[in-house]
Amino acid sequence: MKVDIAQFRSDVYSVIASIPRGKVVTYGQIAFLIGRPQNSRLVGRVMRDTSDAPQLPCHRVVNSVGRLAPHLPGQRQLLEAEGVTFRPNGHVDMARCNWHFMKIE
Numbered sequence: 001m002k003v004d005i006a007q008f009r010s011d012v013y014s015v016i017a018s019i020p021r022g023k024v025v026t027y028g029q030i031a032f033l034i035g036r037p038q039n040s041r042l043v044g045r046v047m048r049d050t051s052d053a054p055q056l057p058c059h060r061v062v063n064s065v066g067r068l069a070p071h072l073p074g075q076r077q078l079l080e081a082e083g084v085t086f087r088p089n090g091h092v093d094m095a096r097c098n099w100h101f102m103k104i105e
Contacts, residue, residue, distance in 0.1 A: 011036075013050075013056060021053070025098070026064045066092035
């Protein structure tokens, strides 16, 4: 099934805008929430260029093990300012800070 990239981007941005302060979500979780669980890498590509949506809390998106985005300087400081905790290896403590959402269909 072909992806309508404009709609996909809009859906991704909508989820990002909903992430609560002090919580993080993964690329895969975003893909799941927008009904495209097989497209987590595409979520990452969309996230690389969010210049058209600078108000989004993109710093709240991490990979599946809590690793920070290499292209987002200051991400750790922003997350720490919101109370997000980190493990000794530098990854987000996903057990404490992962956003627990319910997908309603």
